[in-house]
Amino acid sequence: MKNSIGREIPEFIPGLGKVTGFGGAFARKPVGRTAGAALSTCLPRADKLLASIETAIDAVGLKDGMTISFHHHFRNGDRILNRVVEAIAKKGIRDITLSPSSLNTVNDALIPYIEQGVITAIETSGARGKMGRFLTEGHLKKPLHIRSHGGRAQAIESGAIHIDVAFLGAPACDRYGNINGIQGQSACGSLGYAIQDAAYADQVVAITDNLMPHPLFPISIPQTQVDYIVVVDSIGDPAGIASGALRYTKDPKELLIAKYAADVMDYSGYLQQDFSMQLGSGGASMAVGRFIKTKMLERGITGSFGVGGMTGVFAEMMEEGLFKMMFDVQSFDIPAIDSIKKNSNHLEMSASYYANPHNSGAIVNNLDAVILSATEVDVDFNVNVITDSNGVIMGASGGHCDTAAGAKLTIVVAPLLRGRLPMVKDAVQTVVTPGETVDAIVTERGIAINPKRLDIIDNLKNSGLPIMSIHELKDIAYKLCGKPEAIQLSDEIVGVVEYRDGTIIDVIRRPIF
Amino acid sequence: MSKLLKAAQAGTVESSDILIRLIPGDAGSGIQVELVSPTMQQYGKHINNLITTTLVSLGIDDVQVNATDRGALDCTIKARVITALQRAGE
Amino acid sequence: MEKLRRSMMFVPGNNPGMLLNAGIYGADTIILDCEDAVAITEKDSARNLVFQAISEINYGTEVAVRINHISTPFGWDDLKRILPAKPDLIRLPMCQGPDEIRQIDEFISEAEQKNKFPAGSIKMMAAVETPKGLRLAYEIASASPRMVALAIGAEDFIANLKTTRSKLGRELLAARGQLVLAAREAGIQCIDTVFSDINDEEGFKKELELIKEMGFDGKSVVNPRQVSVVHDFFAPTAKEIDHAQRVLAAYQEALEKKSGVISLNGKMIDLPIVARAERTLAYAKATAGKGGK
Numbered sequence: 001m002k003n004s005i006g007r008e009i010p011e012f013i014p015g016l017g018k019v020t021g022f023g024g025a026f027a028r029k030p031v032g033r034t035a036g037a038a039l040s041t042c043l044p045r046a047d048k049l050l051a052s053i054e055t056a057i058d059a060v061g062l063k064d065g066m067t068i069s070f071h072h073h074f075r076n077g078d079r080i081l082n083r084v085v086e087a088i089a090k091k092g093i094r095d096i097t098l099s100p101s102s103l104n105t106v107n108d109a110l111i112p113y114i115e116q117g118v119i120t121a122i123e124t125s126g127a128r129g130k131m132g133r134f135l136t137e138g139h140l141k142k143p144l145h146i147r148s149h150g151g152r153a154q155a156i157e158s159g160a161i162h163i164d165v166a167f168l169g170a171p172a173c174d175r176y177g178n179i180n181g182i183q184g185q186s187a188c189g190s191l192g193y194a195i196q197d198a199a200y201a202d203q204v205v206a207i208t209d210n211l212m213p214h215p216l217f218p219i220s221i222p223q224t225q226v227d228y229i230v231v232v233d234s235i236g237d238p239a240g241i242a243s244g245a246l247r248y249t250k251d252p253k254e255l256l257i258a259k260y261a262a263d264v265m266d267y268s269g270y271l272q273q274d275f276s277m278q279l280g281s282g283g284a285s286m287a288v289g290r291f292i293k294t295k296m297l298e299r300g301i302t303g304s305f306g307v308g309g310m311t312g313v314f315a316e317m318m319e320e321g322l323f324k325m326m327f328d329v330q331s332f333d334i335p336a337i338d339s340i341k342k343n344s345n346h347l348e349m350s351a352s353y354y355a356n357p358h359n360s361g362a363i364v365n366n367l368d369a370v371i372l373s374a375t376e377v378d379v380d381f382n383v384n385v386i387t388d389s390n391g392v393i394m395g396a397s398g399g400h401c402d403t404a405a406g407a408k409l410t411i412v413v414a415p416l417l418r419g420r421l422p423m424v425k426d427a428v429q430t431v432v433t434p435g436e437t438v439d440a441i442v443t444e445r446g447i448a449i450n451p452k453r454l455d456i457i458d459n460l461k462n463s464g465l466p467i468m469s470i471h472e473l474k475d476i477a478y479k480l481c482g483k484p485e486a487i488q489l490s491d492e493i494v495g496v497v498e499y500r501d502g503t504i505i506d507v508i509r510r511p512i513f
Numbered sequence: 514m515s516k517l518l519k520a521a522q523a524g525t526v527e528s529s530d531i532l533i534r535l536i537p538g539d540a541g542s543g544i545q546v547e548l549v550s551p552t553m554q555q556y557g558k559h560i561n562n563l564i565t566t567t568l569v570s571l572g573i574d575d576v577q578v579n580a581t582d583r584g585a586l587d588c589t590i591k592a593r594v595i596t597a598l599q600r601a602g603e
Numbered sequence: 604m605e606k607l608r609r610s611m612m613f614v615p616g617n618n619p620g621m622l623l624n625a626g627i628y629g630a631d632t633i634i635l636d637c638e639d640a641v642a643i644t645e646k647d648s649a650r651n652l653v654f655q656a657i658s659e660i661n662y663g664t665e666v667a668v669r670i671n672h673i674s675t676p677f678g679w680d681d682l683k684r685i686l687p688a689k690p691d692l693i694r695l696p697m698c699q700g701p702d703e704i705r706q707i708d709e710f711i712s713e714a715e716q717k718n719k720f721p722a723g724s725i726k727m728m729a730a731v732e733t734p735k736g737l738r739l740a741y742e743i744a745s746a747s748p749r750m751v752a753l754a755i756g757a758e759d760f761i762a763n764l765k766t767t768r769s770k771l772g773r774e775l776l777a778a779r780g781q782l783v784l785a786a787r788e789a790g791i792q793c794i795d796t797v798f799s800d801i802n803d804e805e806g807f808k809k810e811l812e813l814i815k816e817m818g819f820d821g822k823s824v825v826n827p828r829q830v831s832v833v834h835d836f837f838a839p840t841a842k843e844i845d846h847a848q849r850v851l852a853a854y855q856e857a858l859e860k861k862s863g864v865i866s867l868n869g870k871m872i873d874l875p876i877v878a879r880a881e882r883t884l885a886y887a888k889a890t891a892g893k894g895g896k
Contacts, residue, residue, distance in 0.1 A: 252827035253624060259831075390554060417623075419529060419584025420552050444627045480586060480623070480660070484555035523648055529620035588655035589619040596648045 005382060005434055007506045013493055015121070015142030022505040025405050025437050030358040030501075035159030038202040040227060048177055048229045053087045053207065056167075056230050060203045062088065065095045066164040069201060071194035072102040072125075073169070073181060073330060077240025080169040080207055082109045083232075089118045097121040099161055101152060101193035101351070102396050105129040106240065114140055123161060125149060126386055126396025136392045136494055138510045144393065144495040146386060148432075149193065149329065150355025150362060150402035151500035156196045157352060157359070160502060166201035168194050168226075169235045173208035174216040177226025181331075181348075182218075182341045184210030186236035189331025189340045190310070191220045195350035198225040209235045220348055245312045246333045248290050249283035253444050257284040257413050260465060261442045262291030265369050267463040268440075268456045270409045273301045275368045278308040278403050281332055282373035284413040289313050296322055307354070307363055307370075308399065315339035315346065327363050329354045329399075355402035357500045364399070364406025372400055374414040374441075376428040379470045381435030381450050383412055384428035386497060389421045391487050391511035393495060397432050402500050404437040409456070416443040422477035422484060424448075424470065429487075431506040432497055446473045488512040517576055521600035524585075524593035531585035533564070533593040535601050538575035544568055550582035563587055567594045606665065607631045607889055608752060608792055609821040609837040610830045613669070615640035616649035626662035628827040629834070634667040637681050638696050646677045650684040657688040667692035667728070673703060682707065686714035691726060696756065698729035700739045701746035708747040723749060728794070732756035733763050737778055744789030753786045754823060755779060757796035770806060772813060783818045792820040801826040811836040839887045847880035847887075854880075 003009050003021030012018050020028075042048070050056045062068070068088075070081045081100060088096060094117050098110075102125035111134050113119050120141035127135050127144065135144045147155060155161040168191075172183035179198075181191040186209055198204050198221045205228045206221075249255060261284070265271050271292070279289050290313075296302065305325040306314045312335025318326055319339070326346045331337045340346045355362050364370075375395055376384040383404070385395045404410040414423045424441065439456060441448045448470035449457050460467050488511065495508030517537040524532040538545065546561050564578055567590075578594075585593070612630035614621050616637045625633045635656065641649040657666055668690045671677035682693070695707060704727065711725050727749040731737050737760075744753050757775055761767065766774045779795070786793035795814040798807050807829065814822060815836060822833050839847070849867055854877045857865040865872040 250828075252628065255828060256627060389552075420556060420586060421584070444624070482556060482559055482587070484552070485558070487554045527618075527620070529623060585619055586623060586659075588659040589622075589652065592648070592652040592655040596651045599647060599651075 003503070003505065005380070005431060005505070007431060009504050009507055010493070013143060013496060013507070016145070016496060019496070019504045020502070022434070022499050022503040025434055028501040028503055030158065032158070034157045035162065035200060037200055037225075040203070042227070048227065049175060050228050050230050053084055053230055053232070054091070056205045056228050057087055057091060059228055060165045060205060062093055062165055064093055067097040067099050067162060069163045069166045069197045070100040071168060071191065071197065072100055072104060073188040073191060073193060074186065074236035074241045076104045076106045077186075077237035078104065078106055078169070079234055079236050080167060081107055084167050085110055085113050085118065089113050089116065094118055095120050097123065099123045099163060101125060101149070102398075103127045103131060105131070107131060117141075121145070123147065125152070125398055127393050128395065132393035136387075136508070136510065138492055138494040140494070143493050144508070146397050146495060146497045148355065148397045148401050148500045149351045149399045150357060150364070151397075151498055151502070153196050153350065153352035153354075153356040154358045154500060155502060156200045157356065158502070163197060163201035164203065166194075166197040166204045168198060168204060168206050168221070170206040170208040170210075170221075171235070172210050172212055172216055173206045173229060174212045174214040174223075175229070176214045177206055177223040177229055178214070178216040178219045179206055179221040179226065180216060180218055181220060182337065183212070185238060186210070186234065186241060187337055188236070188241050189337035190328040190348040192329030192349055192354065193351050194221060196352055203227045205230060207232060207235055209233060242332065242334050242337055244333065245335045246281065246286065248287045248313070251283060253415060254284040255287055256444050257415065257442055258287035259291050260447055261285070261288045261371055261411050261413050262295065263463060263465055264411055264440050264442060264447060264460065265292065265409065266295055267460045267465070268409055269459055270368045271295060271301070274304040276304045276366060277306060278367055278370040278407070279314065280371055280373045281309055281311060282413070285371040285373050286311065286313065288371045288413070289317070293317055293322065307367060308403070310336040310340070310346070312336050312339065315343070318343065318345065327354070355399050355406070355500065357402070357405070362402070362406065364403045367403060367407035369409040369411065370403040370407040371411050371413060372404065374412045374423070376423050376425055377412060377414060377438075377441050378425050378428045378435070379474055381438040381441065381470065382428050382431040383433040383435075383438060384430045385432050387430045387508060389429060389484070389487070391429050391489060391508070393508065397497065401433040401437065404433045405500065409440070410438050411440045411442055412438055413442045416445045416473070416477050417481060420481050422474070422481050424474045424477050425484070426474070430497060430508055434499070434505065441470060441473065443473065445476050448473045517573070517598070517601040519601055521597050523596035523600060524589075526581055526583055528583050529585055529589065530583050531590050531593050532581040533597045534579040535597045536577040536579070537601070538577050540575055542575045542577075544573065544576055544578065546578045546580060548580045548582060551584060552582070560590060563590055564594055567591050568598070571595070571598060573598065605792070606751070607821075608665075608794060610824050610833045611667065611754075611794055611821060612824045612827065612830060613640065613797070616653045616668075617641050617645050619652065622652065622656045623660065626660070626664055628830045630664065630824070630827075630830045631821065632665040632667050632692065633662060634669050634694055634823070636669045637677070638669045638671050646671065646681075650681050654685050654688045657685070657690055665691045667694050669694040669696060672697045673707065679710070682710055682714070686711060686725065687718050689718070689720055689725065692751065693725065693727050694754070695727065695729045697732045697736070697759065698743050699733060699736050701742040704729060704743055704746035704750065708749055711749065725749065726751045728752040728754060730754040730756040731782060732759035737781055740782055740785035741788050744785050744791050750789070750791055752792035752794050752820070753782055754794040755782050755796045772810060779814065779817055779819075787818070793818065795819045795822045797823045797825045798829070799825055801828060804832070807832060808836070834890065838890050839883045843883055844887050847883040850876060850880035851884070
């Protein structure tokens with residue numbers, strides 16, 4: 001069948017069963033009730049502390065075919081995921097479904113366990129590096145199941161993902177299982193992506209390198225959800241968890257794109273007193289902040305709140321009084337971690353609060369503007385952030401489609417060319433975010449506004465910005481590079497891209513290399 | 514110019530460039546292009562063809578070409594082929 | 604209004620990535636450099652690449668080529684190769700006198716004829732980088748009708764002066780002043796030297812303030828990030844535009860009244876002030892609507 005954006009999706013996908021095709025950004029109405037964790041009890045004076053990860057695997061009764069989950073707040077410093085899978089493999093357990101909130105290159109170490117059949121399914125936000133290529137080659141038994149951050153929260157709460165055991169890295173954990181992410185040698189800031197896991201998994205194992213006296217303060221994940229605690233030497237490498245302050249790019253092309261994006265936001269009319277926004281962490285999207293800040297100071301306006309993966313750059317603006325609040329699902333750099341520690345108006349939020357389309361209102365719905373990066377866009381304004389131009393998995397869905405759907409103004413920034421490859425094309429390799437939720441494409445050589453946004457087109461008329469149709473933009477790219485020949489694909493589906501509402505927006509077919 | 518006197522190269526392996534190496538070929542061996550490119554699937558045939566036609570237009574019949582592409586546009590590919598050829602003919 | 608040359612941005616002539624993006628930053632002129640930015644062993648590469656780039660990329664702005672000096676083994680070859688691509692402008696470095704300009708002018712004329720380009724369509728400018736060049740600046744500026752601008756190249760000039768470059772730029776004061784005088788006498792534009800410490804934004808702005816006051820029409824820049832800073836600086840402020848409009852209104856009123864005396868807010872206005880106001884408004888019009896707020 002073809003879904004509503006014309007992508008060919010089989011009704012039955014081997015390894016996944018029958019699927020529902022995407023039918024429009026807000027077409028699916030949820031029915032039924034939220035799922036829930038298994039009931040449990042903990043007797044007074046019981047000890048939750050276990051000697052090792054191995055003991056914890058025995059204690060939870062982990063078996064073949066179960067689903068285990070992890071958060072990715074330690075990014076490339078993570079010392080939990082690989083270690084737990086290694087222990088599971090040693091016990092001879094097989095056929096595990098791995099459900100981390102995302103994968104980083106450090107998790108390339110999992111490849112042997114996929115080859116051995118320990119892991120046979122992965123549901124996550126995306127994959128990079130060797131793992132991305134490995135999964136693209138189709139070595140996983142079931143297709144890689146890609147969900148956005150909001151989509152993952154939706155799937156956990158609706159029961160589409162059932163987590164048997166959540167293994168949660170805990171930068172600070174007391175003897176009864178209260179957890180926060182802001183204290184200790186492995187502090188990572190917000191634990192936003194772990195909050196649904198803790199609440200909905202049948203069993204929760206906290207793994208910490210910082211056991212604190214009870215009761216811990218503050219508490220992000222409560223003791224009522226944590227069944228076991230394991231103390232290890234180190235849960236994360238601080239150098240890999242967070243970089244020093246993420247700084248604005250100095251690349252002139254990225255700065256030019258960022259300036260255009262800030263101007264589009266300005267002329268569109270969304271840069272008003274008490275506006276709200278989210279900035280992606282890519283070079284150009286983050287640099288938009290610098291130009292927005294200048295405009296705010298010049299005009300003497302302040303914003304209401306910021307959302308997203310947070311950086312020190314945003315924290316600094318809040319501390320200077322330019323924003324009232326920040327909603328933080330993931331803290332990207334050390335200044336952001338420091339800020340969430342000390343600023344009471346810098347709030348930790350769950351993935352569901354952030355972006356779940358099937359609750360009573362995620363914060364993305366309150367966004368005025370979001371600036372997002374892209375790998376490729378097409379003439380229908382569809383965006384790909386998951387595969388490269390050769391069809392290889394190299395990115396993550398993240399909150400891309402969630403924020404695009406929620407914000408009043410969605411600006412996608414991308415270079416028009418990467419090397420010789422045009423980034424505005426007739427059709428993207430893989431759709432992650434549907435064009436109906438994207439309002440503007442900003443490149444270094446021109447800006448295209450979604451034709452359905454007549455209001456923005458009108459507002460930008462006298463801006464002096466290089467506004468053109470998306471087809472003109474594509475033509476500029478094709479004139480410089482030539483029209484790219486389509487890559488050769490097999491019929492084998494190695495990945496599915498699920499939209500935030502649980503429908504399938506696209507599939508990834510194995511390229512013929 | 515219709516004959517190479519010696520092997521020569523031009524260009525670099527920096528991003529957006531192409532390194533072209535020309536080696537004189539035996540009479541009748543034709544133009545043999547060996548191309549490595551990150552955009553092989555999208556532009557491989559085109560680049561191969563462009564190198565060949567550029568050489569033909571300059572009267573070259575027999576040459577072995579080793580091209581290491583880093584995402585060069587047509588104008589760069591032509592310029593590098595011409596420079597390598599000029600260097601091979603000195 | 605004459606062609607704006609607030610920013611003339613150098614782009615290394617042997618760097619394909621930079622050549623590709625040279626046009627996107629809004630510089631009034633891009634200068635594809637075959638001289639200092641190119642290693643001596645790559646001069647041939649650069650001229651072939653610059654030729655192809657001009658022929659195939661639509662830059663949407665004035666394209667200049669800085670050739671090597673004609674006393675080097677490369678200068679004439681640069682011209683021979685690149686002129687058939689029809690650059691808008693040839694920039695000669697290290698100009699020492701009007702003879703050089705006349706020789707190149709003649710060479711360009713032949714190329715124009717051969718390639719059936721309109722006569723005089725390829726312009727010229729010269730950089731003065733020696734005391735001798737400075738002494739002959741007016742002669743250089745008026746040596747050919749192709750000449751549209753003089754520029755100063757500070758690094759070599761200062762070395763020739765046996766001094767060093769300072770923050771305040773006093774060492775260049777005399778040279779800059781003389782260059783502006785020569786260019787104005789010849790009726791062409793005058794372009795300042797590059798400011799190479801791209802991270803020193805304050806220093807850059809101070810220098811812009813100085814050269815704008817001295818009468819320069821624009822500045823050579825080395826980094827795309829400097830372009831918008833230069834343009835902001837040369838754009839007339841709202842206050843300047845407002846004042847210019849009121850001057851012209853007062854002038855109009857005086858004309859209608861056939862009054863010999865023009866006054867604004869009780870101040871006498873003479874004709875040079877009117878001319879300056881006209882220039883300000885023309886400039887404002889030419890720069891309006893270029894590249895957003």
